[in-house]
Amino acid sequence: MKLPKEPASSEVTAESLYVRRREFIKNAALFAGTTTAVGAGLIYLASGGKADSPESPASEPPKAVTAPPDPRAELAPLRGRFDTDEPMTPFKDVTTYNNFYEFGVDKSDPSENAHTLRPRPWSVSLEGEIKKPQKVDVDALTKWFPLEQRVYRMRCVEAWSMVIPWLGFPLAELIKRLEPTSRAKYVAFTTLLDSAQMPGQRRGILDWPYVEGLRIDEAMNPLVLLAVGLYGKELPNQNGAPIRLVVPWKYGFKGIKSIVRIQLVEKQPRTTWNLAAPHEYGFYANVNPEVDHPRWSQATERRIGEFRRRKTLPFNGYGEQVASLYSGMDLRANF
Amino acid sequence: MWKGPLPWLKPAVFVGSLFPVFRLGAAAARGELGANPIATALNQLGLLTLTFLIAALACTPLKLVFGWTWPIRIRRMLGLFAFFYASLHFLTYAGLDQVLDLKAIFADITKRPFIAVGFAAFVLLVPLAATSTDAMVRRLGYVRWKRLHRLAYLAAILGVIHFVWRVKKDVSQPVAYGAVLAVLLSTRVVAYFWKRLKQRVSRGIPATMAAGETETRSGS
Numbered sequence: 001m002k003l004p005k006e007p008a009s010s011e012v013t014a015e016s017l018y019v020r021r022r023e024f025i026k027n028a029a030l031f032a033g034t035t036t037a038v039g040a041g042l043i044y045l046a047s048g049g050k051a052d053s054p055e056s057p058a059s060e061p062p063k064a065v066t067a068p069p070d071p072r073a074e075l076a077p078l079r080g081r082f083d084t085d086e087p088m089t090p091f092k093d094v095t096t097y098n099n100f101y102e103f104g105v106d107k108s109d110p111s112e113n114a115h116t117l118r119p120r121p122w123s124v125s126l127e128g129e130i131k132k133p134q135k136v137d138v139d140a141l142t143k144w145f146p147l148e149q150r151v152y153r154m155r156c157v158e159a160w161s162m163v164i165p166w167l168g169f170p171l172a173e174l175i176k177r178l179e180p181t182s183r184a185k186y187v188a189f190t191t192l193l194d195s196a197q198m199p200g201q202r203r204g205i206l207d208w209p210y211v212e213g214l215r216i217d218e219a220m221n222p223l224v225l226l227a228v229g230l231y232g233k234e235l236p237n238q239n240g241a242p243i244r245l246v247v248p249w250k251y252g253f254k255g256i257k258s259i260v261r262i263q264l265v266e267k268q269p270r271t272t273w274n275l276a277a278p279h280e281y282g283f284y285a286n287v288n289p290e291v292d293h294p295r296w297s298q299a300t301e302r303r304i305g306e307f308r309r310r311k312t313l314p315f316n317g318y319g320e321q322v323a324s325l326y327s328g329m330d331l332r333a334n335f
Numbered sequence: 336m337w338k339g340p341l342p343w344l345k346p347a348v349f350v351g352s353l354f355p356v357f358r359l360g361a362a363a364a365r366g367e368l369g370a371n372p373i374a375t376a377l378n379q380l381g382l383l384t385l386t387f388l389i390a391a392l393a394c395t396p397l398k399l400v401f402g403w404t405w406p407i408r409i410r411r412m413l414g415l416f417a418f419f420y421a422s423l424h425f426l427t428y429a430g431l432d433q434v435l436d437l438k439a440i441f442a443d444i445t446k447r448p449f450i451a452v453g454f455a456a457f458v459l460l461v462p463l464a465a466t467s468t469d470a471m472v473r474r475l476g477y478v479r480w481k482r483l484h485r486l487a488y489l490a491a492i493l494g495v496i497h498f499v500w501r502v503k504k505d506v507s508q509p510v511a512y513g514a515v516l517a518v519l520l521s522t523r524v525v526a527y528f529w530k531r532l533k534q535r536v537s538r539g540i541p542a543t544m545a546a547g548e549t550e551t552r553s554g555s
Contacts, residue, residue, distance in 0.1 A: 017426075028343070029344055030341075030343045030347070031343035031346060031347045032347075033347075034344065034347035034348065034351065035347040035348075035350045035351040035354075036345060036351070037351070038347065038348055038350075038351025038352060038354070039351040039352075039353075039354030039355070040354075041352075041353045042351065042352065042354060042383060042386065043355050043392065045356055045383070046355050046359075046379040046380075046382045046383050046386075047379065047384050048382065048508065049377070079546055092370075093370035096369065096370060097369060097370035097371060101504070101505075105503075107369070107370070107371070107505070108369065144455070158503070160371055160374070167374060203505075205504050205505045206504065210416060243464040279505070292446075295447060295448070295449045295500055295501075296443075296447060296449065296450075297439070297442070297443065297446075297447070299439075300439070302373070302374075302432075304370045304371060305370070307431075307434075308374075308434055309432075309433070309496065332489045
């Protein structure tokens with residue numbers, strides 16, 4: 001019997017190479033593992049310590065506002081007298097880029113976390129220096145007045161801005177109906193305090209509940225809106241459902257969300273951001289390109305969706321309507 | 336690069352460190368950086384800069400405490416990545432956020448402490464990156480080179496301050512970075528005094544006396 005021929009010695013893999021091949025595989029695996037770990041760790045840290053979630057979970061499309069459309073609204077001209085004709089910020093940006101610390105401090109947090117808020121049933125307590133203090137269901141309150149669409153600029157104190165079509169009614173109409181006494185000099189607003197619905201309130205980042213206020217003459221200005229919707233739909237939770245304040249000539253933080261109490265008061269009410277950092281955020285908080293935030297400039301802003309920064313306008317471009325409210329006042333001191 | 340023990344280490348850290356910039360670029364190209372993409376890019380690049388600075392400053396303490404030497408072998412690369420991400424961070428601010436409006440940038444740097452400290456940290460990294468080669472170490476001499484590169488401590492401290500001042504209210508994240516940095520820097524301080532104490536002992540001064548001497552010193 002003939003044994004198969006032994007391979008020629010030249011064909012035998014040298015031992016050093018054989019060992020090197022194993023070593024190569026080991027090193028390749030360690031390389032791949034380390035690369036992945038380093039890359040993933042960095043991406044985790046760069047996204048602010050959050051697990052990677054490219055898109056926020058699809059929320060249910062908001063329902064149409066339950067209040068019947070006001071017949072007069074159809075007769076009204078397409079653009080209201082206060083409406084801007086600037087292009088509106090897309091619905092997606094308006095509803096995913098929010099400051100609402102009750103649901104977390106990142107801009108994307110409110111749209112991801114605000115599903116815990118239950119905006120119905122909801123009552124608003126009307127209190128203070130008025131003829132008949134009362135608690136009213138938000139849907140009943142909304143039916144007291146015709147709803148209007150208002151396309152307003154919104155300028156955040158962080159130097160970005162949007163154009164938002166709100167749906168609501170003027171605060172002035174509500175105040176008139178409440179018949180304030182002569183002692184009513186200011187209006188104070190309070191957000192819901194409920195850490196089960198607003199998990200961000202478990203952290204003491206701000207003094208909860210959020211509170212805001214306006215001078216009565218400011219509150220009576222026809223620009224001020226109590227909004228219950230945007231883009232013709234019910235207000236999404238992350239935008240302050242079911243009812244919020246919109247004061248277009250002031251920085252966005254004045255627009256208190258998810259309101260449970262409106263009080264007419266004699267003394268200037270305390271306001272949350274002013275309490276948190278009095279040298280940075282004043283009671284008035286009028287948009288003013290001349291008065292910088294101590295840490296950044298307010299001269300320009302980035303309109304969401306635009307590349308170049310644009311110049312910020314005094315009173316956010318609503319000077320014609322509101323500048324007279326502050327005549328004789330030092331706006332540098334009363335920032 | 337593929338040499339010595341742990342030949343995979345340097346290339347792996349190199350490739351992994353580039354992941355975030357590719358991911359950021361891809362997300363930007365697909366419009367997935369959210370409503371304010373420039374702000375998102377600035378935040379991410381800033382966080383990466385601070386991460387690399389702290390990682391580079393962690394190498395020596397890791398060696399001192401655990402006796403590991405492998406971090407030292409990637410220290411220069413980590414430092415250069417800190418400079419790389421700091422440059423991208425600054426270029427995004429100057430080129431995209433301010434669209435090279437030199438007047439506005441100058442006003443920002445001179446008038447706003449928040450931007451001034453960030454800019455100072457970036458400027459401090461420039462000489463460190465420029466003298467990072469072996470040839471530069473030889474040219475400067477190791478002692479001088481090492482003294483110069485202590486600027487990295489200052490750059491990291493300024494970076495943390497920049498982060499704290501940027502945040503509107505919730506400082507938990509900047510404080511976390513600051514705490515890690517504080518631990519790393521204090522490890523060096525402790526190690527420094529420990530080494531001096533040991534030197535005394537080895538020079539023949541009894542340990543008890545050396546300890547007594549330090550006590551009198553701190554008391555005087």
